[in-house]
Structure formats: structure tokens, C-alpha cells
Amino acid sequence: MRSELKNHANRLQQQPLKTLAAARAGDAPLEAAGWKISVARHFLDASAQASLLQHGAEAALVKAGEDLFGGAIVNPSEGRPALHWALRAPARLTGEAETIRQSVIPALEFAAKIRSGEIRTARGEAFTAVLHIGIGGSDFGPRLIADAFEDLAHPAIKLRFAANVDPYDLDRAMAGLDPASTLVIGVSKSFGTEETLYNLGRARAWLEEKLDDDAARHLALVTANPEKAKAWLGGHDAYTFDMPISVGGRFSLWSAASLACMIYLGPGAFRKILNGANEMDEHVRTAPLESNAAMRLALLDFWNTSIREKPMRVLLAYANRLRMLPTYLQQLEMESNGKSVDSAGNYVAPPTAPALWGGEGSVGQHSYHQWLHQGSQDVPCEFILAPDYDRDSDGLDAL
Known part of the structure; x- marks a missing residue:
């Protein structure tokens, strides 16, 4: 099938994209x-698209989805299974998946108590700031959510983030x-991440300097350890919350790892985010291959990267709310995909997954878009x- 797809790619490369589109x-x-996704502007025609869908069927993409949502060992x-989807499920599940679903509830309840004033500072006052410390998957996801929905934030609560081991990041x-x-929130699945422990140690000393033994009452830790x-x-004693071992760090934004966002935006807003994600889960779980948005987009990545050998994909977010989405997806995709070996350790002939980069669309139009439009690379x-x-x-018309 790969050779057939290569033949299609070679044939279509001779045609203008404008004509194909x-x-x-x-x-x-x-x-x-709620999303509408056009895939018309690619180097594909009906025949090539049919072959690509056939490849997806032969690669058992639908079975892979069933395994994921069925709790099979996919890692x-x-x-281990990968049960991050259970965090987003609105109804009771069974077995380990239900344990995962339940793990986010204490964080939501804690956030509600912080916002209502039921949980207060060591001096009996309301918390007015949250400092989130994490890195990688424990940082990018919460930053994305907090930035995207900043207009829903509690007016009396400030939210700050620190990830870099460079001291200036935490100082700032x-x-x-x-x-x-x-309230200082530290997020580390292993609780062994060097950068996070460094920043947490400095933040704890900062709390202790003013609060002495009461400093722990201003600490919340999210971890699988x-x-x-x-x-x-x-x-x-400090507040502690579970980050389930079957939830990868890069998917942890749906978990207690986003405790800072639950406090900042409110547990009600965060539940709406979980419900929206669950709606997409249901689509991916039930839609057939030809209309399954996630699987079709995955096949496009395969087509452009492994068949057409285009090493990059650029994500252009024409929404200020989503300006951090490219950064988040870089970590989500490039920490996981594009390896030189398969899951069994066998060498895979490159290229596999693309390098992902991008930014805010309107801003990029006055920067790297010139290279995209007029440069020598496809x-x-x-x-x-x-x-x-x-x-x-x-402004909307201009978009």
C-alpha cells in the first residue's frame, strides 16, 4: 500500500494545488x-484519498481507537493502558477507568472551597494568588487553558506560572x-523532575520566610508519587492530589494537574472544558474511519510526512484564545511521535511524524508567513x- 500511495504522491505533485483544491x-x-474541518486543500484527489483511507483500514486505526477506549495495554x-479519556467521562465507568475519573473530583471540590473562602490562608484570609510550578506536560496544558479562558477568571485571584530552572523565571x-x-501548586507526576523540585524548593523557602511552620498550608502538590x-x-502536611499513573504527563491538563485553572476559572468552567473534550472523545470513539476527524487528520500527517516526505507541519491559530495551542501541541505530539523505532523497538525507516511549529495567525502574517508563501519549501x-x-x-471580518 505504501508504494501505491507513493505513486499517487508522485502523480499529484505534478499538478498545481490550486487545481486540486x-x-x-x-x-x-x-x-x-462543533468543529468543521476542511481537508480539501491538500495534494490529494478522490483516488489518492480512497487509497489513504484503505491504508487507514489496513493499519487498523479503528481497532486502535477501540483498544484505547477499552482500556487495553496501548503503552x-x-x-499500561492510556486512560486520560476517563478524566473527561461524565458518567460512572468501571474498574481502573472509574478510579481515574474519580481522581479529578477532589481537585474540583478543593477549587470550589478556595473560591468560596471555605479554605483560607494560614492567617484566615482569602487566597488572592496562585503560583503554578511544573514543566512540560505539567505546564503547557494549564497555561493554555488559563490563557484561553482568562476572561472567565476570578477577579480577585492572580495566576502565575514558573517552569524554567533559570532563577529569573520564578523571580518574575x-x-x-x-x-x-x-497558594503554591507543584505538579510533577514522578515528583523527581529536577526543574520543578528546584522551583518548588525556592517557593517553599519564600513561604517559610514569612509563614514559618504554617507554610505547608499554602502548598498543594499534584503527583503520582x-x-x-x-x-x-x-x-x-500539605494539600495533595493524585495524578493517575495511567495518565501521561502530556495529557494531564484534564487532571488535578490543572488545579490552578480550576481555582482561577472556577470548577464550573473547568467541568465545561471536560464536557467539551468528552464530546470529542465520543466522536472519535464512535465515528467510522471516513468521517472520524482525528483519524482523518492523523492520516493526513502520515500522507504529508511519510509519503510526501514533508518534514514540518505549521499550525496557525487565527484566534487569540488559542495563541498557545501550537506550543502545547508541540509537546503533546513531539514528545510522543516521530521516533526512529516502533513500539516493539524495531527500526522505522524515516520520516515518521512531522516537526510541529506555528503561532498566532494574524501576528505570523507579518513574520514567517512570508517564508511560507514565497519560500522554496512546500x-x-x-x-x-x-x-x-x-x-x-x-475585527471578526478581518479574520
Whole structure:
């Protein structure tokens, strides 16, 4: 099948993209969870698309989805399922998946108590700031959510992030904050991440300088290794929350790892985010291959990278709310995909998955878009538009 797809790619490369796109302009877009996705502007025609779908069927993409949502071992190197989807499930599940689903509830309840004032500072006052410390998957996801929905934030709560081991990152995050009214949240699945422990140690010292033994009452730790966290606390009690071992760090934004966002935006807003994600889960779980948005987009990546040998994909977010989406997806995809060996350790002939980069669409038009439009490389680009229709109409028309 790969050789057949290569033949299609060679044939279509001789045709202008404009001509191919015009021929497919009438194709109905994919629809999923409120999104409409046009895949018409690619080096594909009906024949090549049929072969690509056949390849997806032969590669058992639908079976892979069933295994994921069925709790099968899909992480063979660690012998575990990948149950991040259970965090988003609205109804009771069974077995380990239900344990995963339940794990986010204490964080949501804690957030509600912080916002209502039921849980207060060591001095009996309301918390007015949250400092989130994590890195990688424990940082990018919460940053994305907090930035995207900043207009829903509690007006009396500031939210800051620190990830870099460079001391200035934490210095900048703590600037202007009072330790007596700040909750420090540390997120590390292993509780062994060097950068996170460094920043957490400095933040704890900052709290202790003002609060002494009460500093632990201003600490919340999210981890899959509570014993390590307990040892780090040195006998003091702090708020602790579970990050399930079957949830990869890069998917942890749906878990208690986003405790800072639950406090900042409110548990109600965060539940809506979980419900929206569950709606997409249901689409991926039930839609047939030909109309399954996630599987079709995965096949496009395979087509452009492994068949057409285009090493990059550019994500252009024409929505200020989603300006951090390319950064988040870089970590999500490039920490996982594009390896030189398969899940059994066998060498895979490159190229596999693309390098992902991009940014805010309108801003990029005055930067690297010139290279994309006028440069010598053929680079697949993904345009995302998610306008707030109740905002200024002239700006929306310009988008």
C-alpha cells in the first residue's frame, strides 16, 4: 500500500494545488464536537484519498481507537493502558477507568472551597494568588487553558506560572505576590523532575520566610508519587492530589494537574472544558474511519510526512484564545511521535511524524508567513479559526 500511495504522491505533485483544491472544493467538511474541518486543500484527489483511507483500514486505526477506549495495554513499554479519556467521562465507568475519573473530583471540590473562602490562608484570609510550578506536560496544558479562558477568571485571584530552572523565571512569577496570600501548586507526576523540585524548593523557602511552620498550608502538590512528596515535605502536611499513573504527563491538563485553572476559572468552567473534550472523545470513539476527524487528520500527517516526505507541519491559530495551542501541541505530539523505532523497538525507516511549529495567525502574517508563501519549501499548514462572535464585527471580518 505504501508504494501505491507513493505513486499517487508522485502523480499529484505534478499538478498545481490550486487545481486540486478547486476540484475538491465542494467536498463536505468533517464535523466533530462543533468543529468543521476542511481537508480539501491538500495534494490529494478522490483516488489518492480512497487509497489513504484503505491504508487507514489496513493499519487498523479503528481497532486502535477501540483498544484505547477499552482500556487495553496501548503503552507496551510500560505495560499500561492510556486512560486520560476517563478524566473527561461524565458518567460512572468501571474498574481502573472509574478510579481515574474519580481522581479529578477532589481537585474540583478543593477549587470550589478556595473560591468560596471555605479554605483560607494560614492567617484566615482569602487566597488572592496562585503560583503554578511544573514543566512540560505539567505546564503547557494549564497555561493554555488559563490563557484561553482568562476572561472567565476570578477577579480577585492572580495566576502565575514558573517552569524554567533559570532563577529569573520564578523571580518574575513571584514578583508582587505576598506569600501570606499565595497558594503554591507543584505538579510533577514522578515528583523527581529536577526543574520543578528546584522551583518548588525556592517557593517553599519564600513561604517559610514569612509563614514559618504554617507554610505547608499554602502548598498543594499534584503527583503520582505521594511517598516522594511526603518525604519532600519533611513531616509537614500539605494539600495533595493524585495524578493517575495511567495518565501521561502530556495529557494531564484534564487532571488535578490543572488545579490552578480550576481555582482561577472556577470548577464550573473547568467541568465545561471536560464536557467539551468528552464530546470529542465520543466522536472519535464512535465515528467510522471516513468521517472520524482525528483519524482523518492523523492520516493526513502520515500522507504529508511519510509519503510526501514533508518534514514540518505549521499550525496557525487565527484566534487569540488559542495563541498557545501550537506550543502545547508541540509537546503533546513531539514528545510522543516521530521516533526512529516502533513500539516493539524495531527500526522505522524515516520520516515518521512531522516537526510541529506555528503561532498566532494574524501576528505570523507579518513574520514567517512570508517564508511560507514565497519560500522554496512546500510546508503543510493548518489554519484554525475560532472567533468570539459577540466581539467587534470589524475585527471578526478581518479574520
